[in-house]
Amino acid sequence: MQPFDRRQIIHALDVLTVLVSRDQKSRYKSTAMGVVWAVASPILFLLIFYFLFAVIMPLGIANYASHVMVGIVVWTWFQTSLTEAVTCIPSNATLVNLPRFPVVVLPVASVLSNAATFLMTFPVLLLLVWTQAGGPGLPYLALPVLMLVQAVLTLGLGYFVAALNVSFRDMRYIVPILLQLGYFLTPIFYDLSMVSERGRMILSLNPLVHIVTAYRAVLIEGRWPDWGAVAVVFAYSVALLFVTLHYFRRSSYRFLEEI
Numbered sequence: 001m002q003p004f005d006r007r008q009i010i011h012a013l014d015v016l017t018v019l020v021s022r023d024q025k026s027r028y029k030s031t032a033m034g035v036v037w038a039v040a041s042p043i044l045f046l047l048i049f050y051f052l053f054a055v056i057m058p059l060g061i062a063n064y065a066s067h068v069m070v071g072i073v074v075w076t077w078f079q080t081s082l083t084e085a086v087t088c089i090p091s092n093a094t095l096v097n098l099p100r101f102p103v104v105v106l107p108v109a110s111v112l113s114n115a116a117t118f119l120m121t122f123p124v125l126l127l128l129v130w131t132q133a134g135g136p137g138l139p140y141l142a143l144p145v146l147m148l149v150q151a152v153l154t155l156g157l158g159y160f161v162a163a164l165n166v167s168f169r170d171m172r173y174i175v176p177i178l179l180q181l182g183y184f185l186t187p188i189f190y191d192l193s194m195v196s197e198r199g200r201m202i203l204s205l206n207p208l209v210h211i212v213t214a215y216r217a218v219l220i221e222g223r224w225p226d227w228g229a230v231a232v233v234f235a236y237s238v239a240l241l242f243v244t245l246h247y248f249r250r251s252s253y254r255f256l257e258e259i
Helices: 006-027 034-056 064-085 090-096 105-133 138-167 171-184 197-203 207-219 227-258
Strands: none
Touching: 006 105, 034 064, 034 105, 064 105, 064 138, 064 171, 064 207, 090 105, 105 138, 105 207, 138 171, 138 207, 138 227, 207 227
């Protein structure tokens, strides 16, 4: 795997900027509510979960609306990024066919474009959290770190599913199923304290569990996250990114033949 030179990096960054801008402009272009859907969608899910688990079958979780909203917003960034990354090569076949097109930026564009949506919903999340659990504190300085960890983890998985889907097109159907399973294996609408000790050990293998828990520690509990758990997830994510980027770049030589 040969490294990028300076001109390749500048070209890739320019292309990445154009791709993210294009995606943001077209994402809600044909909808009546437009960009409002970026905020409306997680709020609708919040209302459903609140009605079910705070009104109909109360789970007894403090600040439940904030608890659920944090999980929804964090998970949505992860889920939508992977869902788009898995088809980013065939859906951009025209660009991939262009000479010297930096195909390596396509999964990055998926992650960054959905990061922009994540940031759009963040003010609504903060408003809800401040209403229920109090205002910001010094631990908020940890938020950029948590976002970076989540971005690296998501990108590492994104490179893998994007490359694999080119030669194994069933991935576009498998990934949504795995994400649906991951949704229930991540404490979005429930709390880890409700799970048995053995169950917590199993769930701890899911890196999103530690990321969501870290966000809640900062936003709802007003304390610093468990830096040991965050460091482990980050180390795992960096290693995953290194391996999957290598796999993606080696596989990219076959993209033109298989798309």
